[in-house]
Amino acid sequence: MSDISLGSSVAGVPEAAPRQPPAMTTGPAAWLRANLFSSWLNTALTLVLAYFIVRWAIGFIDWAFINAIWSVPNNQTQACRALKASDHPGACWAVITEKHRFILFGTYPYEQHWRPALVCVLFTALYIVSAMRRFWRWELAVVWAVTLVAIGVLMWGGVLGLEYVPQERWGGLPITLILSTFGLAFAFPLAIMVALGRRSSMPAIRVLCIAYVELIRGVPLISLLFMASVMFPLFLPEGINIDKLLRAQVAVILFAGAYLAEVVRGGLQALPKGQYEAADALGLSYWHKTGFIILPQALRLVIPPLVNTFIGFFKDTSLVLIIGIFDLLTAGKTSIVEPAWQGFGVEVYLAISVIYFAYCFAMSRYSQNLEAELNRHRVR
Amino acid sequence: MSQSATDPRQFRAPPKKPLRLSWADERVRAIFWQVLIVGIVIAVVWWLVRNTQHNLEVRRIATGFGFLQREAGLPIGESLIQYTPASTYLRALTVGVLNTLKVAVVGIILATILGTLIGIARLSKNWLLAKVAAAYVEVIRDIPLLLQLLFWYTMLQGLPGPRQALNPVTGVFLSNRGLRLPFLDWEVGHSWGLLAFVAGCCATYVYGKAMRRRQMQDGQPRPVWPAALGFLIGLPLVAWWIGGAPSGVEWPALRGFNFQGGMSVSPEYFALLVGLTTYTAGFIAEIVRAGILAVAKGQWEAAQALGLKPGVVLRQIVLPQALRVIIPPMTSQFLNLTKNSSLAVAIGYQDIVSIANTTLNQTGQAIEGIAIIMLVYLTISLSISLFMNWYNSRIALIER
Numbered sequence: 001m002s003d004i005s006l007g008s009s010v011a012g013v014p015e016a017a018p019r020q021p022p023a024m025t026t027g028p029a030a031w032l033r034a035n036l037f038s039s040w041l042n043t044a045l046t047l048v049l050a051y052f053i054v055r056w057a058i059g060f061i062d063w064a065f066i067n068a069i070w071s072v073p074n075n076q077t078q079a080c081r082a083l084k085a086s087d088h089p090g091a092c093w094a095v096i097t098e099k100h101r102f103i104l105f106g107t108y109p110y111e112q113h114w115r116p117a118l119v120c121v122l123f124t125a126l127y128i129v130s131a132m133r134r135f136w137r138w139e140l141a142v143v144w145a146v147t148l149v150a151i152g153v154l155m156w157g158g159v160l161g162l163e164y165v166p167q168e169r170w171g172g173l174p175i176t177l178i179l180s181t182f183g184l185a186f187a188f189p190l191a192i193m194v195a196l197g198r199r200s201s202m203p204a205i206r207v208l209c210i211a212y213v214e215l216i217r218g219v220p221l222i223s224l225l226f227m228a229s230v231m232f233p234l235f236l237p238e239g240i241n242i243d244k245l246l247r248a249q250v251a252v253i254l255f256a257g258a259y260l261a262e263v264v265r266g267g268l269q270a271l272p273k274g275q276y277e278a279a280d281a282l283g284l285s286y287w288h289k290t291g292f293i294i295l296p297q298a299l300r301l302v303i304p305p306l307v308n309t310f311i312g313f314f315k316d317t318s319l320v321l322i323i324g325i326f327d328l329l330t331a332g333k334t335s336i337v338e339p340a341w342q343g344f345g346v347e348v349y350l351a352i353s354v355i356y357f358a359y360c361f362a363m364s365r366y367s368q369n370l371e372a373e374l375n376r377h378r379v380r
Numbered sequence: 381m382s383q384s385a386t387d388p389r390q391f392r393a394p395p396k397k398p399l400r401l402s403w404a405d406e407r408v409r410a411i412f413w414q415v416l417i418v419g420i421v422i423a424v425v426w427w428l429v430r431n432t433q434h435n436l437e438v439r440r441i442a443t444g445f446g447f448l449q450r451e452a453g454l455p456i457g458e459s460l461i462q463y464t465p466a467s468t469y470l471r472a473l474t475v476g477v478l479n480t481l482k483v484a485v486v487g488i489i490l491a492t493i494l495g496t497l498i499g500i501a502r503l504s505k506n507w508l509l510a511k512v513a514a515a516y517v518e519v520i521r522d523i524p525l526l527l528q529l530l531f532w533y534t535m536l537q538g539l540p541g542p543r544q545a546l547n548p549v550t551g552v553f554l555s556n557r558g559l560r561l562p563f564l565d566w567e568v569g570h571s572w573g574l575l576a577f578v579a580g581c582c583a584t585y586v587y588g589k590a591m592r593r594r595q596m597q598d599g600q601p602r603p604v605w606p607a608a609l610g611f612l613i614g615l616p617l618v619a620w621w622i623g624g625a626p627s628g629v630e631w632p633a634l635r636g637f638n639f640q641g642g643m644s645v646s647p648e649y650f651a652l653l654v655g656l657t658t659y660t661a662g663f664i665a666e667i668v669r670a671g672i673l674a675v676a677k678g679q680w681e682a683a684q685a686l687g688l689k690p691g692v693v694l695r696q697i698v699l700p701q702a703l704r705v706i707i708p709p710m711t712s713q714f715l716n717l718t719k720n721s722s723l724a725v726a727i728g729y730q731d732i733v734s735i736a737n738t739t740l741n742q743t744g745q746a747i748e749g750i751a752i753i754m755l756v757y758l759t760i761s762l763s764i765s766l767f768m769n770w771y772n773s774r775i776a777l778i779e780r
Contacts, residue, residue: 035507042506049508204414208421218758220719222733223750230746234435235428315524322726329527345534353523353531360522 064091071097075340084343095344096351099335103348106171106326112163115154116174122147122154123177131366133373144185151178167243171326173355175245179317179327183252184260184310190253191260196290198261199268209261216258221319224251229323248320256313263305267298303374307367311360318356328352432747447743448473454738456730458646469739476735477756483649483731484718484760487656491717492710494657495664502669513665520662526723528659533651533727542638551631553639559650560632563643569623576619580611587611648729652721660717664710671706672698703775711768715761722757732756 036046067090069080080092096103105116126147129135135143155174158164197209216224228251229244236242271294279289299306318329326334332352336345399407436443452472453465459475460482502513520528537556539546545555551562564570584607591602620626632642675698683693724731733753740749 035505038505045506046508049506049512053508053512202410202414204418208417215758218761219754220722220733220757222722222725223753223757226733226737226753227750230740231750234432234746237431238435238438311522315522318524318526319723321526322723329524329530333530343538346531346538349527349531349534353527356524356527357519357522361518364518364522 063089066090068092069094075338077340077344080344091347092344093347095336095341095347099341099348100351102172102335103328103331103352104172105174106331107169108171109163109165109169112157112165115157115162115165116170116172119151119154119174120177122151123174123181126181148182148185167245170245172331173328175320175325175327176314176317176329179245179249179252179320180310180314182249183256183313183317186253187256187260187313190257191264192295194257194261195264195268198265213258213261216255217262221251221255221316222322224255225319225323227251244323245325248323248325252313252317252320255316256309259309259312260306263302263309264298266305267300267302268294270301271298300374304367304371307363307370311363311367314359314363315356328355441744443745443747445748447739447745447748450743452739452742454735454742456735458649458730469743472735472739473732473752476730476732479729480718480721480724480731480733480756481760483652483656483721483724483729487653487660487717487721488714490653490657491660491664491713494661496668498661498665499668499672502665503672517662517665520659521666525655525659525720526726529651529655529723529727532655533647536647536651542634545634545639551642553632555639556647557638558647559645560639561643561645562629562631565626565628565630567624567626567628569620569626572623573616573620576616577612580613580615583611583615584608646729648724648727651727652724652729656717656720659720660713663713663716667706667709667713668702671702674705675701700775707768707772707775711765711772714764714768718760718764719757722753 037043067083067088069083069090070093072079072092072094075098077092077094080094083090083092101110101113104120105113108116126144129143130140153159153162155170155178156165156167194209194212197205198213200206200209225248228247232242232247232250275293275297276289279293284293317327320327321330321333324330329352332348333345336342336348399405402408448470449468451466452469454472455465456463456472456475458479460478461471461475463471463475498513498516501509502517504510504513536558539554539556542553542555542557545553545560547553553560584604587607588604591604595601630641632639632644634640679697679701680693683697684690688697721731722733725734725737728734736749736753740746743749
């Protein structure tokens with residue numbers, strides 16, 4: 001077609017100049033038109049939304065940056081209070097400047113704060129290394145064990161010339177990370193056992209597993225935490241006392257175990273039956289079949305929902321506030337109890353939200369990427 | 381699995397082997413493991429019970445639910461039924477259950493509406509709207525609910541007092557004492573109207589079914605909406621008019637240090653409701669979005685090719701298929717919302733957890749108190765599950 005029209009221009013018809021692509025079908029103008037102004041209704045919607053967003057953003061920037069106070073001398077918060085009551089209120093970030101060490105590390109001895117800080121860095125590094133697929137080998141378990149021991153040494157001290165710090169003085173972000181990491185590290189094997197038990201052919205074991213999962217999933221985490229704080233001491237023989245953090249940790253593990261078990265069971269069910277039958281036909285024992293054939297495939301299927309459950313538990317560890325354990329949120333809430341700083345909760349909560357958001361957002365993005373990567377072979 | 385196969389060998393039961401008392405027999409091993417594990421579980425439970433009994437004796441704590449009949453003496457701020465500090469613990473706990481239900485039911489309804497709107501907005505062709513909805517979902521889901529509740533509660537406490545209350549719409553006042561709304565001066569006529577509305581709902585349902593049956597016979601679709609409009613709006617209006625057409629509205633007014641009259645929403649309830657609704661809506665939005673995306677594009681195109689109107693396509697073709705995907709995860713969100721309402725204890729709203737916690741602190745009856753909390757939540761969870769499972773089986777795809 002094209003060479004005909006190029007080669008022979010019919011007499012009388014002037015040769016057409018090479019035309020520009022029409023401006024309204026490609027390029028930014030067309031994109032705007034298609035996505036923001038495609039109809040009267042859409043145009044109105046866009047304008048109204050844009051108006052509100054711009055107004056809100058200007059208000060927020062005014063409050064958070066332009067009018068804000070960043071530091072005050074010696075807990076003198078009158079300037080902050082005056083600013084709050086004025087016509088152009090601003091944030092009092094001085095509360096963060098003053099209290100950030102307390103919010104992050106609680107009542108840990110001040111001059112030893114480098115230790116919990118290093119623990120937070122170690123935890124974060126551990127998460128990042130575990131997230132990389134090229135490190136998914138058995139050596140990773142060794143890395144975990146070594147890191148967790150190092151974290152214990154750093155927090156407690158008492159060896160290698162480190163000052164001993166009793167567990168009652170721990171607090172802040174390390175507690176949140178400890179609760180969620182140890183919670184998941186112990187809940188995960190438990191969840192796998194329960195999920196296998198729930199699909200077992202032995203009726204007694206199946207009933208036990210179903211009862212455990214349904215009981216735990218039917219009640220709120222708070223009731224389990226209450227149980228850990230007031231009932232566990234009654235359960236144990238006289239004279240044996242487990243400290244509060246460990247009791248809460250046990251409650252979190254039991255709770256996480258039930259939810260993770262359901263996710264894992266989803267993976268076990270989604271696996272084609274032929275895999276089970278093929279393994280049986282090869283004459284593998286139950287544990288060989290489960291360990292080498294079923295679990296590697298089933299867990300791979302449920303990695304994205306597993307990460308989503310992890311995010312949920314990371315957030316849920318904040319509930320220990322209710323039984324008075326000093327995690328990040330409790331530290332934040334306590335930091336504004338002092339009369340001088342009362343009434344600056346919004347600033348403190350916003351700052352804490354940023355920390356939680358950073359961890360959860362990273363995990364959720366990672367889960368989305370991983371899902372896309374693992375499903376790449378399915379997309380044609 | 382395939383019972384429909386014609387191969388007769390499929391139906392033949394495998395020959396039954398006699399049980400040999402040998403480790404090589406799979407069934408013997410199964411019995412051994414089950415006995416072992418059940419035995420361990422029973423032993424552990426027995427050990428815990430023994431310890432508990434011993435500890436209770438040592439600490440002189442009486443067991444049993446006798447304390448329920450004693451005078452509670454705990455003040456409760458808001459209650460749906462008559463309650464004074466002189467009432468019994470049983471009554472106090474009932475108030476707690478009702479308060480939990482109050483926030484859970486209203487929260488579920490609001491979260492479903494908000495979540496559906498946001499889920500649809502995220503699929504909008506308008507880029508700005510879709511991005512705003514996506515940002516909302518991402519931010520709300522990545523911050524702990526407890527933190528959000530504390531944040532909302534602090535925001536409410538930071539509001540001006542009743543004298544400088546915010547007044548966004550005439551008659552609506554928002555202050556650090558909570559929200560005040562104008563409310564109907566309730567009279568007999570209103571009760572009549574409400575009754576007529578319920579009757580109208582039933583009538584619409586019956587009428588709709590009858591029309592559907594007649595459509596099945598002659599294939600002619602009959603519009604239901606004119607009659608439904610009459611039943612749902614006309615009937616209550618008529619009943620209200622017969623009841624004397626009362627039109628008094630009670631407006632809140634500032635008297636002394638606080639507002640009087642109108643409907644009052646306490647700051648604790650308001651913060652809890654806002655927190656639960658906005659948080660759960662973020663999750664419901666994702667479920668709704670996934671449900672709509674799960675309906676294959678060919679379904680839209682095929683319905684349009686049949687000449688159906690867009691509204692009918694959405695209602696009769698897309699929605700029934702999307703609902704099948706939406707309902708099961710939605711059920712777990714409703715359960716989550718109900719269980720999350722227990723976080724009320726952190727901001728001082730007196731739900732069942734808060735009241736049971738006070739009770740167990742006052743009486744020292746920890747086991748009974750926690751058992752009550754668990755029982756209440758198990759009952760609510762099971763009821764919601766049963767209802768949603770029934771609804772799910774109703775709309776589920778009936779396959780051959």
